[in-house]
Amino acid sequence: AFLLSESMRGEGGVLKNIHGKRFCHNYHKLAELAPRDVVSRAIFSEMQKTDSEFVYLDLTGLEKDFVKNRFPKIYNTCLDFGLDITKEYIPVSPAAHYYMGGVETDLWGRTSIEGLYAAGETACTGVHGANRLASNSLLEGVVFGGRSAKAAIVDSKHKTLQKNNVDYKDEIDLSDKYEVYLQEIQETMWENVGVVRNFDGLAKAVSYFNEKLEMISDKKPANQKTGEIINMFYVGKLMALAAASREGSRGAHFREDFPEKSKEDYHIIFKDGKFSPINR
Known part of the structure; x- marks a missing residue:
């Protein structure tokens, strides 16, 4: 399994259950374009109703050349699995792929422990709220990774690093x-x-x-x-x-x-x- 971009729905892909019927409009007026948490719950609910481990993402209604040029990596990867997404449905399921919490930091990656910095998925900077927007994952790593490095340089000036040993029983x-x-x-x-x-x-x-x-x-x-x-x-x-x-x-x-x-x-x-x- 690998991650499919939700932009595939934005470009016109539709979700269907294992019986080939669209269902997202039953859960939200925006159907496949509803917020990602709503779409995830719709898929989850449909999987339970149909006793299935997946639903289908259907791109067959889009122009073949458009799909190949707009999603070249996904198209070729699916081909490697024997699936031509311009002709066949793609089996999909919700998956946890980004952690919207973590070690609490300030806006420079500083944690509550002096000398320890966190950035990206491991950190809780507060930028995602309750429902991360698409592509903010990469931006978070780039922005706060750089800010954490700058803070570490400033904070470590004129300081001597020491190694601490932690005693364990076994x-x-x-x-x-x-x-x-x-x-x-x-x-x-x-x-x-x-x-x-x-x-x-x-x-x-x-x-x-x-x-x-x-x-x-x-x-x-x-x-x-x-x-x-x-x-x-x-x-x-x-x-x-x-x-x-x-x-x-x-x-x-x-x-x-x-x-x-x-x-x-x-x-x-x-x-x-x-x-x-x-x-x-």
Whole structure:
């Protein structure tokens, strides 16, 4: 699977369910041109109704040369998979592909830890709001990456770098189960912290991550793969806790048990290494 540009819908591509019927107009007056969170939920709902793992994106109504010239990379990649998108439907599904939160920073990439900077997807700069606009992902990395570098140069002048050692009780090696845990995390997040959320599902996700984090305790990761899995356990729990504490819907965060749009503007943050969500 790979990411398809939503501009394909903007250029006239339409979404159809597995029975070949358009459905987006049933969910929003702008149909395929509705905001991305609305379209994602429409696809998700249609997949559930038809008991399918995908819907179709149909570009066959557009001129062949236009499609090939407007989307050359997508056209050729699909050809490599044996799919001619000028003649055949493209199976598609919603996917999480950008993190609209992260380490809280100022507008120069500074975090709450002196000397630590964050930029791009790993940072929470506040520029995305509740529903990131297309292409703002690349812009965020370019703009705040440069600003973070400039801030680091200024802040590090006349300072001596020191190496700090962290004491751990024991090491833990999860590398042999890397793929197993990766699949478990993906399934847990998709099923419980995905396009449509509710308290029961979020609680189930928190329970899963609690169990894994208890296993880790204060152990040191023995290698990179173990470190990656441990980080995913932590981030997954933080996301589920934040989503559970936000009893309302806004943008990409949709609670079917609290479908009304949240009226208050605030971020949910965690600080001092505690799993206690704070509204700011």
